[in-house]
Amino acid sequence: MRWPMRWLVILAWLLCCSQARALTPEQAGRIADGDSESRIAALNEAAASGDAALGPFIDALLDGSVRVAGGRAYVVAGESAVEAVEAGTGRAVPLPEGAEEPLVNNRMRRELQAARAALSLFAPERAARAAAIAALKDEIDESRLPLLEKAAAAETDAALRGQLALLKAGVLIGSDDRTRRLEAATLLGASGEPAVRSLLLERQRSEADADVKAAIAESLKRVESRLAWGERLGVLFTGASLGSILLLVALGLAITYGLMGVINMAHGELMMIGAYATWLVQNLFRQHLPGWFDWYVLAAVPAAFLVSAGVGALLERSVIRWLYGRPLETLLATWGISLVLMQAVRSTFGAQNVAVENPSWLSGGVQVLPNLVLPYNRIGILVFAALVLVGMALLIGRTRLGLFVRGVTQNRAMASCMGVPTARVDTYAFALGAGIAGLAGCALAQVGNVGPDLGQSYIVDSFMVVVLGGVGQLAGTVYAALGLGVLNKLLEGWAGAVLAKIMVLVFIVVFIQKRPQGLFALKGRSAEA
């Protein structure tokens, strides 16, 4: 049953095309040249005739591969093309002297995209029709009603027919007929589109009929409650996303400060080194493996870890190991190291930020709800943070090295008596913390700026998370990071970014006053050590 139906539709579409007038060169010229008003009028006129040649011409206009000269439009193949195809006739002609690129501004672009979508409402592929409907949902235009009705009549897919009915209702809510308005107002309640909300709000103000007004209010409530879900989920996601970043920047510190007790002020600079390592790997890929550029991140992750871990091990061996048990001296020394590292990077790579590009699979986002888009780079960092966390938990909890680290932090003398090489374990643990900072740097490079000062903007955050979570506690770090992330985003939505930052700091000051040991305190004898 379905196949014959589809063929019938295609046949009808083909018939309809062959009957229509072809896009004339004059028409193409008028669409491309002149003032916006007349161009849009010419475009709508051509679109109404449903010409198949219009689609490719619109695509060319949107691509910027159309040139105009003497009221005629030409489609060229490249930037410096001399050969062109005259639009409307399809003849290959040399591009006339002085041909100019037509102006396509936002308004023109919107009209062109809508016209393009209207054309593909009758496309044989379901995906193309769905895309066309999605493109039209922000464009409420009365002149498109006959087209929508035709498309709804021809549509075979139930879901798409429902969406088309919503589109139609968006137009009909402005109709003069009271019953049609009422019907449309009720129907629109099923929508979850932000555009429908602004449409309903507008209609609510101008509607005179009490029944219709009530129906609009009812639908508005339904649409708004649906949108509110998108917003709530959005806040949760942005909070989790910020939390995952905080977790990444704090995890390394949870080892060096939390487990080893080293107040490492150079932690931020270890992140910065990881970010620069990512940038270097990116440049290597761009130069030597341009075909594999999209996958540079996969190589950058281990590179960032190893470079930062190496720098960390060097620091531990050369400076920090002489200062164990002297927190004030460690603080000053590591702060000095952070300045040295920053200046070293500044002298080597320049003071300006360097550009780290997202690979294409981390650009863009996935549309979950009409008003909720989750960007791929944020999702990527969430997953990455979870992986790092699991990896670290396994390393500390399940491996021999982890056992040694825990042993040395709990009772150094006893561990040493049992034959644990405490000095080497210290180096490994510090290098591990530094390496995780490097991983954080690699992740940060995907969302923020990479410059010599990168670490400075995160060092406060990372200490905040570790202290809030409770020193020496991995689980505490996780809860603190996610909690702070969501809290920060809730406050940001309510009070703005500047105030939110202040409020979070005040909250932490008060919290630490009340509970100096943090969220989760170590219990037992080791707590006093």
Next chain:
Amino acid sequence: MHPTRRQFHLTLGAAALAASSLGLGSAHAQGAGPIKVGVLHSLSGTMAISETVLKDTVLMAIEEINAKGGVMGRKLEPVVVDPASNWPLFAERAKQLITQDKVAVVFGCWTSVSRKSVLPVFEETNSLLFYPVQYEGEELSKNVFYTGAAPNQQAIPAVEYLMSKDGGGAKRFVLLGTDYVYPRTTNKILRAFLNSKGIGDADILEEYTPFGHADYQSIIAKIKRFASEGKKTAVVSTINGDSNVPFYKELGNQGLKATDVPVVAFSVGEEELRGVDTKPLVGHLAAWNYFMSLKNPSNDEFTKKWAAYAKAKNIAGHKDRPLTNDPMEATYIGIHMWKQAVEKAKSTDTDKVIAAMAGQTFKAPSGIVSKMDEKNHHLHKSVFIGEVKADGQFNVVWKTPGPVRAQPWSPFIPENKGKKDEPVVTAKK
């Protein structure tokens, strides 16, 4: 280079002469040696993304002037300092340039907060500053020449465009900025302007972020919600510095398209968009008095000169992909006008140069003959509005028919009524 005994005596004599005739203050060495020119731009920190290239522009212009024989037969010698995006440091470095290095003029600053920080130094020592960036107005110092745009040469025309049919007929506005004096003042002016056009406060959302803010998720979510609460919405961005990179990245990733909610920026040009994938940003706007994509002979010359200079000096980024922008143009105009004024005044003395600056003209890369106003220390400028193209350049979609005179005191701020359109010189001594 050690000064010879003769030069030393000459300088000493000149200094003594100057000190005796002018009293304290302008003790610029008037000799045959090079004229020192101060360059005060952040080469590190959050503003380095925008300011570094201005330093290079000054150096290029100095090289160009020196190659043609210098100013009054004397070579120019640049003195570059780095105030590191640190506002109090700007004042310190300015003082160092003026009192220690004895520069004749300073080219510098981007953010208004840095300009406000150095202003007392320049007024106190009666020295000259050329400020090359669009700003909020509400200031008119005798010691500063503003070669960037005042609000009526950038912000107001841009908002008018957004409200026009071709700009999308925006009825609601999000005023988004970095939290400091320029965005706050500009938004105050814009709010008053929008109110005068019948747009109520309910249809205006003002949002600020700290310098260097990197997480724009909730801001974008807020913009989306605001846009769904009423008629056509547009965003006016006065975000400054490297925050723009995460802002535009997030904008692209969240799929906020220019056809739905256009964003017009006042501090984002070709340079700031370097390293951002501009394909999802096509159609977002910027308002400036110059775009690299302008087609005219003097711009061709300017961009070619810059490309050659960047290649010769191996300037990172620019050597492979040279970009020019509005503040670079303003810097370039500024230094050339200063040269012309010094030659007219036959002196680098601050007061003489200020007098000679009035009415100076220069063939600007934007395609007009730019004129320094006779009175108000601002340039007459054409306004262009450009849309971002997929290649990171701007496509000019609107422009003023000719140069516009600056109104440093915005008529939309009531307290400005009756303020004089020229620097008020308080009687000294």
